[in-house]
Amino acid sequence: MSVSKHTGELLEKLPQRLVNFFARYPPQTHSAAVRRPAPAKGEDYVPTKVESPYTPDREAKGAPGEKKHGWTPSRALLVTSEKVRNPFLPHKRFGKWEAPKYGLRQQADLMKLAIKYNVGALLPPSRKSPEFKETRRAERGLQVKGTGVGHKVKGHKWERTMESRLEDRRKAMEGMPEMVRLWKQRGHGRGWRQWPKR
Amino acid sequence: MAKKAKSRTIAVRLISMAMTGYYRTMIRPRVHRPLSMMKYDPVVKKQVLFLEATKGGKNK
Numbered sequence: 019m020s021v022s023k024h025t026g027e028l029l030e031k032l033p034q035r036l037v038n039f040f041a042r043y044p045p046q047t048h049s050a051a052v053r054r055p056a057p058a059k060g061e062d063y064v065p066t067k068v069e070s071p072y073t074p075d076r077e078a079k080g081a082p083g084e085k086k087h088g089w090t091p092s093r094a095l096l097v098t099s100e101k102v103r104n105p106f107l108p109h110k111r112f113g114k115w116e117a118p119k120y121g122l123r124q125q126a127d128l129m130k131l132a133i134k135y136n137v138g139a140l141l142p143p144s145r146k147s148p149e150f151k152e153t154r155r156a157e158r159g160l161q162v163k164g165t166g167v168g169h170k171v172k173g174h175k176w177e178r179t180m181e182s183r184l185e186d187r188r189k190a191m192e193g194m195p196e197m198v199r200l201w202k203q204r205g206h207g208r209g210w211r212q213w214p215k216r
Numbered sequence: 217m218a219k220k221a222k223s224r225t226i227a228v229r230l231i232s233m234a235m236t237g238y239y240r241t242m243i244r245p246r247v248h249r250p251l252s253m254m255k256y257d258p259v260v261k262k263q264v265l266f267l268e269a270t271k272g273g274k275n276k
C-alpha cells in the first residue's frame with residue numbers, strides 16, 4: 019500500500035504534538051477540507067442565523083452594522099456538521115455551551131505547527147486558519163471607524179461646522195470692497211447704520 | 217444711596233467684518249460715536265473693515 023507507506027513517512031516527520039492530534043482527530047473525518055459544509059437546500063442556501071455562545075455584547079464589538087448572529091462568509095467557514103464534533107469550536111450540548119477542546123492559544127500553536135509541516139489543511143476548521151483570517155479581513159477591512167462604505171464619524175464641532183463657516187467668510191470677503199466703499203462714502207462710519215451685534 | 221459715577225471711557229469690541237470671529241478691543245470716550253476702522257485680520261491676512269459691536273447692536 020503506497021498510500022499508507024507515504025502516510026507513515028509523513029507521520030514520522032511530524033512532531034509528536036501533531037501526531038497525537040491527528041490520532042485523536044483523524045483528518046479523514048475532521049479536516050477542514052472534508053467538513054466543508056455542503057449547501058443543503060440548493061446552491062443559494064444561506065443560513066440566516068448562526069448560533070454562537072458569545073454574548074451579544076461581545077459580538078457587538080465587531081464591524082458596525084454587522085448582524086449579531088447573521089451569516090457571513092467567514093462564519094460559514096466555521097460551520098460544521100453536528101455529527102462529528104469540531105474540537106476547535108464551542109459545542110452546544112443539552113442546551114448548554116461547552117468550551118472547545120482546544121483553546122484559541124492551543125489552536126494557534128497547532129495551526130502554526132501544521133502550516134510549518136505543510137499539513138495545515140488537515141486540521142479541523144478553526145478561527146486561526148489562514149483562510150478564515152483572510153475572509154474575515156476581507157469582510158471587516160481594517161476596522162478603523164468611519165472608513166467603511168457609508169460609515170460616518172461625528173467629529174469635533176469645528177470640523178462639522180467648518181464648511182459653513184468658510185462659506186460665510188468667503189461671502190463676506192467677496193462683499194468687502196463694496197462695504198469699504200460704502201463705509202468711506204458715509205464719512206468713515208458717521209452715517210453707518212448696520213452695526214454688528216456682539 | 218447715590219449711584220456710582222460712570223467712567224468717562226468705555227472698552228468696546230471691534231469685530232472683523234470678514235466673519236472670521238477675530239476682534240480687537242479698544243477704549244473710547246463714552247460720548248464718542250461708535251468706532252470703525254480698517255485693520256489687519258490675521259485669519260484672512262488682509263486689511264478689512266472692523267466695526268464696533270455693542271450688546272444690543274444699537275449704536276448712535
